[in-house]
Amino acid sequence: MSNNNTAERNRFEGGVPRHIAIVMDGNGRWARARFMPRHAGHRAGVSSVRKVVETAGELGVEVLTLFAFSSENWDRPAEEVSVLMDLLLRTLQKESARLHEHNVRIRLIGERSRLSLRLRQEIAAAEELTASNTGLTLVIAASFGGRWDLLQAARQVAEDVQSGLLSADELDEQRFSGYLSLGGLPDPDLLIRTGGEQRVSNFLLWHLAYAELHFVNTLWPDFGAEELKAAVENFGGRKRRFGRTEEQAERLSRA
Numbered sequence: 001m002s003n004n005n006t007a008e009r010n011r012f013e014g015g016v017p018r019h020i021a022i023v024m025d026g027n028g029r030w031a032r033a034r035f036m037p038r039h040a041g042h043r044a045g046v047s048s049v050r051k052v053v054e055t056a057g058e059l060g061v062e063v064l065t066l067f068a069f070s071s072e073n074w075d076r077p078a079e080e081v082s083v084l085m086d087l088l089l090r091t092l093q094k095e096s097a098r099l100h101e102h103n104v105r106i107r108l109i110g111e112r113s114r115l116s117l118r119l120r121q122e123i124a125a126a127e128e129l130t131a132s133n134t135g136l137t138l139v140i141a142a143s144f145g146g147r148w149d150l151l152q153a154a155r156q157v158a159e160d161v162q163s164g165l166l167s168a169d170e171l172d173e174q175r176f177s178g179y180l181s182l183g184g185l186p187d188p189d190l191l192i193r194t195g196g197e198q199r200v201s202n203f204l205l206w207h208l209a210y211a212e213l214h215f216v217n218t219l220w221p222d223f224g225a226e227e228l229k230a231a232v233e234n235f236g237g238r239k240r241r242f243g244r245t246e247e248q249a250e251r252l253s254r255a
């Protein structure tokens with residue numbers, strides 16, 4: 001047992017990301033490969049969510065942001081949209097209490113006005129229940145788009161300038177990011193995308209500025225604890241320079 005623990009610790013000595021963001025892609029293809037309807041893939045994807053949340057907590061990740069439904073996903077066939085919304089609602093209903101027991105703080109980012117009243121109420125209840133938890137922060141991005149987020153922030157900034165709460169020259173990166181949906185949380189250090197596509201698909205456009213990118217062919221319903229650990233281990237071997245030279249970056253990481 002202790003040998004295992006030591007091996008596990010060594011495996012992640014390169015460092016665990018504070019914030020992991022995941023584009024959970026490939027449910028439809030997973031289902032199609034099994035001659036099943038797309039919604040079967042979405043349902044199977046929920047158990048991957050469970051495993052990944054649990055493993056992220058064990059690894060000591062502070063924030064896990066999961067892309068569940070994009071602004072563009074509203075353009076899918078109405079039936080699929082309704083399956084996805086229903087799944088989100090049921091999963092919240094079923095899992096909130098257990099997540100609360102595990103000290104997880106739940107937060108939703110996205111254009112809430114497009115979500116049903118029931119879902120908005122369930123989200124508000126889950127957020128309120130878990131608001132003072134101190135473990136993993138689980139951010140669910142639903143009806144979310146990076147451009148929507150930037151626009152809603154710009155709108156609020158304009159209002160605050162107009163009403164005299166803010167002057168344009170006070171606005172810097174830190175203040176601006178406070179207006180974005182993830183306000184107050186660290187930027188993702190690692191972005192994982194399953195399903196083989198190598199694109200951002202309008203996810204966290206501002207926040208991914210310096211994220212390490214990890215693309216895997218594994219379809220989301222096949223992604224689990226071991227795949228997440230492999231991604232974190234791979235992250236530990238990356239050299240993050242943030243525009244500096246390697247020597248500077250090494251000095252900074254030792255400081």
Ligand code: IPE
Pocket residue numbers: 024025026027028029030068069070073084195220
């Ligand atoms: C990801 O799986 C889930 C959502 C986008 C909501 P997809 O439904 O995009 O699966 P593929 O890409 O068609 O396989």
Ligand code: IPE
Pocket residue numbers: 023024025026067068069070073197199201
């Ligand atoms: C990205 O997946 C959005 C989510 C995983 C929620 P998509 O399947 O919608 O992305 P595209 O359309 O292939 O870029």
Ligand code: MG
Pocket residue numbers: 025026027195
């Ligand atoms: Mg897809």
